[in-house]
Amino acid sequence: MAARKLRRKAAPPPAPKKKVKKAAPPRRRRVRRTAESDRLYARAKAKMPGGVSSPVRSFKSVGATPFFVKKAKGSVLVDADGNRYVDYVMSYGPHLFGHMPKAVATAIRKALPHGTSYGAPCRAEVELAERVSRLVPSMEKVRFVSSGTEAAMSAVRLARAVTGRDLVLKFAGCYHGHADSFLVAAGSGVATLGIPGSPGVPADLAKATLTATYNDLASVEALFKQYPGQIAVIAVEPVAANMGVVLPKPGFLEGLRKIADREKALLLFDEVITGFRLARGGAQEVFGIQPDLTCLGKILGGGLPVGAYGGRADLMAHVAPDGPVYQAGTLSGNPLAMAAGIAMLDSLTPAAYAKLERTAARLEKGMRKVATELGFADRLTLNRIGSILTLFFNPGPIADFDDVKKSDGAAFSRWFHGLLKRGVFIAPAAFEAMFVSTAHTEKDLERTLKAHREALKEAFAQG
Numbered sequence: 135m136a137a138r139k140l141r142r143k144a145a146p147p148p149a150p151k152k153k154v155k156k157a158a159p160p161r162r163r164r165v166r167r168t169a170e171s172d173r174l175y176a177r178a179k180a181k182m183p184g185g186v187s188s189p190v191r192s193f194k195s196v197g198a199t200p201f202f203v204k205k206a207k208g209s210v211l212v213d214a215d216g217n218r219y220v221d222y223v224m225s226y227g228p229h230l231f232g233h234m235p236k237a238v239a240t241a242i243r244k245a246l247p248h249g250t251s252y253g254a255p256c257r258a259e260v261e262l263a264e265r266v267s268r269l270v271p272s273m274e275k276v277r278f279v280s281s282g283t284e285a286a287m288s289a290v291r292l293a294r295a296v297t298g299r300d301l302v303l304k305f306a307g308c309y310h311g312h313a314d315s316f317l318v319a320a321g322s323g324v325a326t327l328g329i330p331g332s333p334g335v336p337a338d339l340a341k342a343t344l345t346a347t348y349n350d351l352a353s354v355e356a357l358f359k360q361y362p363g364q365i366a367v368i369a370v371e372p373v374a375a376n377m378g379v380v381l382p383k384p385g386f387l388e389g390l391r392k393i394a395d396r397e398k399a400l401l402l403f404d405e406v407i408t409g410f411r412l413a414r415g416g417a418q419e420v421f422g423i424q425p426d427l428t429c430l431g432k433i434l435g436g437g438l439p440v441g442a443y444g445g446r447a448d449l450m451a452h453v454a455p456d457g458p459v460y461q462a463g464t465l466s467g468n469p470l471a472m473a474a475g476i477a478m479l480d481s482l483t484p485a486a487y488a489k490l491e492r493t494a495a496r497l498e499k500g501m502r503k504v505a506t507e508l509g510f511a512d513r514l515t516l517n518r519i520g521s522i523l524t525l526f527f528n529p530g531p532i533a534d535f536d537d538v539k540k541s542d543g544a545a546f547s548r549w550f551h552g553l554l555k556r557g558v559f560i561a562p563a564a565f566e567a568m569f570v571s572t573a574h575t576e577k578d579l580e581r582t583l584k585a586h587r588e589a590l591k592e593a594f595a596q597g
């Protein structure tokens with residue numbers, strides 16, 4: 135009798151079960167809410183073209199409307215409705231250490247009481263210029279500007295002035311900001327003469343921009359043959375990251391260096407994305423090629439608006455006031471931005487790059503594994519170098535913009551939405567990079583890969 139009683143007492147009553155459930159952390163909301171973002175978007179659209187300050191943010195290419203960000207920290211974005219996202223956009227590149235890394239936040243806070251803009255030089259500019267030159271030795275001298283666009287635009291003006299030539303050679307699919315000279319369509323196939331990629335670019339100016347094929351030295355040679363002694367500069371992203379990540383084939387960058395030397399043209403590396411990301415010395419360090427001129431931006435400002443161009447001292451001697459090539463900026467060398475940049479560059483340790491590589495490699499491996507398990511591997515191409523990667527909905531291989539353009543945009547769009555509704559934010563456009571930061575955790579990766587699995591099923595469900 136006693137034993138039975140005991141046993142009965144020991145039997146688990148139903149009440150505590152409920153208690154345990156209650157004590158568990160609140161479950162993440164399943165359904166993404168957008169009411170507040172939608173309200174902000176309606177107001178934004180009334181006063182701003184497309185409701186945004188930069189077109190890709192509009193979500194137009196994935197047939198949706200944007201969320202509005204409330205705050206960001208580390209690897210996480212929180213939107214106006216309180217939805218949280220693991221963020222792989224990272225402001226399109228600046229945040230190598232995630233949002234608001236302590237060192238950068240502290241530097242900005244410390245600089246703030248000293249003023250926000252002077253119209254006179256300050257110590258922080260000197261200190262950042264010295265660091266840039268040390269990390270990127272080909273940049274013997276540096277001019278700070280406020281964006282990557284300005285950097286590329288100014289570098290081209292300098293190249294034209296120094297060589298006394300007007301033509302610029304760029305590659306289809308490479309982006310160098312929105313200055314007129316660079317807004318030239320990726321001429322399909324053999325198009326050699328520039329066609330304005332945007333209304334408002336004078337046809338005569340567009341003609342001064344020639345378009346070659348990335349990874350195709352023959353297309354470069356052909357343009358030099360067609361325009362002998364007229365090309366001022368070869369502008370290239372040493373790793374293309376604005377048509378999705380496309381790596382240079384072995385010998386491509388070396389070939390550009392040789393052609394530029396032979397033709398007495400300048401070689402401009404646009405390292406606005408790759409600078410400080412692939413290595414402390416950027417892609418030029420990784421591939422061992424010395425460009426004449428380099429553009430920087432994004433990471434350089436630690437999340438504040440900074441760009442820079444620089445290069446050989448004899449070339450930079452042409453920039454005003456040392457020389458006649460005019461270029462100026464009210465907010466250039468801005469003390470808050472310089473302080474953020476210094477803190478950023480001082481955080482670029484070997485351990486940081488090791489962590490970036492580890493995290494990005496793990497993400498790549500995981501994404502490939504999921505694709506293989508679902509039987510979709512042969513419909514996808516994943517390109518990665520260091521902490522930037524792109525999943526192309528395209529069997530590949532992908533070496534240039536024509537390859538890129540064969541991708542399945544509808545499948546990408548479904549994948550994008552599949553990720554978004556599961557709390558993973560990638561750029562709302564098929565041909566962008568995913569940016570991995572040191573702030574991305576193992577948990578972030580797990581969540582991402584879980585979302586990737588479901589999103590990939592959805593991407594191909596109708597494809």
Ligand SMILES: *Cc1c(COP(=O)(O)O)cnc(C)c1O
Binds near residue numbers: 281282311376404431
């Ligand atoms: C982002 C980018 C630019 C333009 O920089 P902004 O700061 O947006 O003007 C130029 N070149 C490359 C390679 C870029 O990725």
